[in-house]
Amino acid sequence: MPENFQWSPNKPLPKIEEHSIRKLDVLSKYLDVYFDTVVPNPRTERLNITLVDGFCGGGAYQKNDCIQQGSPLILLRAVEDARIRLNRNREKPLEINARYIFVDSNDNHIAALREQITDEGYGDQIGGSISLRVAEFAEELPRILREIRTNQRVGRSIFVLDQFGYSDVPMASIKTIFSELDRPEIILTFAIDSFLNYLREESAALEVYRQFGVNDAFISDWNANKSDEAFGRMVTQRLLMSNIQRDSGAEFFTPFMLWSRTDNRWMMLAHLSRHQAARDKMLGVHWDTQNSFRHFGRGSLFSLGFDTRLIESKDALFSFADQDRTRLEAELLAELPKEIHACLNDDSVSIEALLEKIGNRTAATNHDLFGVITELARAREFEVLSGKGTLKRAGTRIQTSDRLILPAQRTLFQL
Ligand SMILES: C[S@@+](CC[C@H](N)C(=O)[O-])C[C@H]1O[C@@H](n2cnc3c(N)ncnc32)[C@H](O)[C@@H]1O
Structure with a gap:
């Protein structure tokens, strides 16, 4: 387990890296825009929502002399802020009926998170609207889906799936979320460069790669392209994104890239949704955070898959500046x-x-x-x-x- 993601109750917090700060910044900004736009009608009286953090970690990091909140605390804070912001100037109060499901396979992390949540003043919600679970996300998912369908006849859900690598959120889980729920959105971390670096001839036979559309042709294209470190990688990354989008059940996919200085690798933070309006909101956040994220290729009109124009032009990075x-x-x-x-x-x-x-x-x-x-x-x-x-x-x-x-x-x- 990476050192910077280890929590235990009463132990010093892990230090946070720059790309993780940016990832959390995007999550936080997106949630603010999300709540501002899902309740456009001043007569709406209630918003039902379930926020699932499938890889929640211990809840906080050390950032120099400050504390940086992790994703579960960011979710709690976003709802609390939205409750205050959206009820300003309203005649009929808006009730946000939020449920939180925080899952982590490491019991020390859940214990540390329990402590953080209590320190931040949300302790009385544990066991009520906040459910803490030691479990593997993919194994826990069927139960989560059953609960969402039972508790919210109509309503929304956001899944934050901040896995370490690329194999703990199987394509089957993503597909199930989009086929079984009403208006889900997924924010997925995917170690796209590690994925490519591990590819071997024999990978086409392994389900962990096959589920993302890797076959013999994919691997031979990658082998032909990879000597061109920047361009070959970019072409294959795009093909992989396109495969994920195609098989996810989500019509809209916003892939943005995050550079990890420590690992010298690109990570992908992908937003998947069934609605163009949701993608539009996420794009707005990417414009806002300009230099933090880089999107490969042109910005006007491009295709997610293999785009021959890339070969012709070897397009520059598009950087939201x-x-x-x-x-x-x-x-x-x-x-x-x-x-x-x-x-x-x-x-x-x-x-x-x-x-x-x-x-x-x-x-x-x-x-x-x-x-x-x-x-x-x-x-x-x-x-x-x-x-x-x-x-x-x-x-x-x-x-x-x-x-x-x-x-x-x-x-x-x-x-
Ligand atoms: C990158 S960290 C998450 C950081 C967290 N989202 C935050 O913002 O602070 C990944 C977490 O996933 C947990 N984990 C690893 N494999 C898992 C699995 N299969 N299911 C659920 N949690 C898992 C790890 O224990 C670790 O706490």
């Missing part, structure tokens, strides 16, 4: 019309359908895309109809309920 946003907008202005034309059905497409189609393949947030579509409408490439079917003035703010149509003149010309 300001200059990348400017480049991304220019690229989208050039590329989006073709994508929109490809989606047209009877000369029209809803913004919602367009987002579903391209959402997985761009680092642009909906806000960026709406800006580009507004520009295209100003240039009379398209016209915009409101949800009620009335023509909107070019330059008016785009909304998800709008539709794009070909301009009247062009349609006449085509007739």
Whole structure:
């Protein structure tokens, strides 16, 4: 077990590394945006949610002279903050009915977490809304799913699956979560470089690799590419991401890369969801944390799998910095019309359908895309109809309920 992830009650806290701080920062920011956007209706009176931390650890780290909270405490804090924030200026109070399931296979870690939770003032919830479990996540999952289905006829769930390597969250577990629950989201840590470094000819026969789409062709492509340390690795990483997304049951997958200085390796923090809006929120967080995360390849429109344009251009890293946003907008202005034309059905497409189609393949947030579509409408490439079917003035703010149509003149010309 890595030294920096060892907890015992009454023992000094492990030191935290830079990439773990960033990972926790993204988790924390995402949860804040999540709660702000899942309750858009001021009349909603209750939000049912289960927060599962499948690899919860001992709850805190030493960060220089300060304490850095680990993922379970971040989950508890996010709900507490959301309760206060969302109830400000509300006539009818919003009740957040949150349940927490914290799982770790190491009993010392659970004992240390119990202590942390108590020290932070949540001790009276243990055994009530907080359940602490010493178990292997994959083995515990069927029980967790049964409980969620029993306790929340409707409701949401977030699974934080911060495993050490890549083998403790089997694809079968991910698939089950997406097939059995109503609106789940998964935030998964995956040691993508270790995975590739361990690949051997014989790996294609092993289930631990096969479940991620590794076969003989995958391994021979990897062997052909890997001598090019940066590019070959990037191409294979993308293929692996694409396989995970395809088999997960989640339509939306946001893979962002996190560099571990100590191991000299890329880790992946992947967000999986069934809704474009959720992906959009996570993308917003990645833009926010700019330099902490790097996303391979171009940011405008790309494909997750093997993209031949990568070979042609050997694209640079896309790093969520300001200059990348400017480049991304220019690229989208050039590329989006073709994508929109490809989606047209009877000369029209809803913004919602367009987002579903391209959402997985761009680092642009909906806000960026709406800006580009507004520009295209100003240039009379398209016209915009409101949800009620009335023509909107070019330059008016785009909304998800709008539709794009070909301009009247062009349609006449085509007739
Ligand atoms: C990377 S640490 C988690 C750190 C934690 N998420 C945080 O933010 O502080 C991984 C944890 O998973 C636990 N673990 C390892 N294998 C496991 C398994 N199969 N099921 C559940 N927990 C496991 C380890 O004991 C360790 O505490």
